[in-house]
Amino acid sequence: MPNKCDFITLADYNRDEIDHLLDLAKTMKAQVKEGIFEPRLKNKVLGLVFHKPSLRTRLSFEVGMYQLGGNAVYITDKEIGFGKRESIYDIGHVMSRFLDGIMIRTFDQNDVVQLAKASSIPIINGLTDQTHPCQVLSDLLSISEKGVPLDGIKVAYLGDGNNMVHSWLNACRAYDIDFWFAGPEGYDPNTDLVEAIQMEGRGQARITRSAEEAVAGAHVIYTDTWTSMGQEEEAAKRREVFPPYQLNAKLLAKADSKCLVMHCLPAHRGEEITDEVMDGPNSIVFDQAENRLHAQKAILVHAMSNR
Numbered sequence: 001m002p003n004k005c006d007f008i009t010l011a012d013y014n015r016d017e018i019d020h021l022l023d024l025a026k027t028m029k030a031q032v033k034e035g036i037f038e039p040r041l042k043n044k045v046l047g048l049v050f051h052k053p054s055l056r057t058r059l060s061f062e063v064g065m066y067q068l069g070g071n072a073v074y075i076t077d078k079e080i081g082f083g084k085r086e087s088i089y090d091i092g093h094v095m096s097r098f099l100d101g102i103m104i105r106t107f108d109q110n111d112v113v114q115l116a117k118a119s120s121i122p123i124i125n126g127l128t129d130q131t132h133p134c135q136v137l138s139d140l141l142s143i144s145e146k147g148v149p150l151d152g153i154k155v156a157y158l159g160d161g162n163n164m165v166h167s168w169l170n171a172c173r174a175y176d177i178d179f180w181f182a183g184p185e186g187y188d189p190n191t192d193l194v195e196a197i198q199m200e201g202r203g204q205a206r207i208t209r210s211a212e213e214a215v216a217g218a219h220v221i222y223t224d225t226w227t228s229m230g231q232e233e234e235a236a237k238r239r240e241v242f243p244p245y246q247l248n249a250k251l252l253a254k255a256d257s258k259c260l261v262m263h264c265l266p267a268h269r270g271e272e273i274t275d276e277v278m279d280g281p282n283s284i285v286f287d288q289a290e291n292r293l294h295a296q297k298a299i300l301v302h303a304m305s306n307r
């Protein structure tokens, strides 16, 4: 199996490598704004495998491939039957004969790892139950381009200790981020990962039950849905325990007036975030959405241009 550049978790990438991806994303974003589209992936084809719905991830990878002079093929688990119609081992070998790379969004992170082992082409994780590294890479870009340094900042994360939180924690390995997770008991992120960051990370990770404590002095306040894809049956139960962590005007008033409000989207307005905050002056949520395109293009060029 030739060496290949998978993008499965930010934990696999060191500081210099993430900085390189961010620089590449900034360069290509500036080029797009000037109408320059370098065909860095001419004739390359990316497979897009979705086992869950998507707006931003699909658009960013599909439009990204077109802008880079390549193409994308969208396929869902209905056709593939991951591990049911066919083994992951066989799927990886077959897809490697057609494609130059695969972006996959699925449930179990281990399936992505298995697919990467079975494939000779780069595998990009477009979200699993455990992580969402593409989103956090874009988020780092969004923060940085607002002139906020990635070192020495406090990030407050409100809500569920989900895939987004795990990828943020992985970002704390590389950057000196003081990461505060605030959520209800029973919904903490993976505590092994939190401890690993506390021990080895360039940044810090803390868990609190107080949204007010988390947002105090924060440069970034981040939230996400209380019910992630695949957890829909728990939605009613979750709506009972998460309201103290809603990002609303009252809570925002306790934060620094210049803090950035972020959300990976899709948002459930009126649940984890209110309209006035999401549409307010601190919010950069739609910049974040746009930056998915530029950051994902950087991953694509990094992973696929030397194949």
Ligand code: CP
Residues within 6 Å of the ligand: 053, 054, 055, 056, 057, 058, 127, 135, 264, 265, 266
């Ligand atoms: N933020 C994000 O990944 O959006 P989609 O689920 O729409 O792709």
Ligand code: NVA
Residues within 6 Å of the ligand: 127, 132, 162, 163, 164, 224, 225, 227, 228, 229, 264, 265, 266
């Ligand atoms: N935590 C959310 C993120 C969506 C981009 C989910 O997994 O559904």
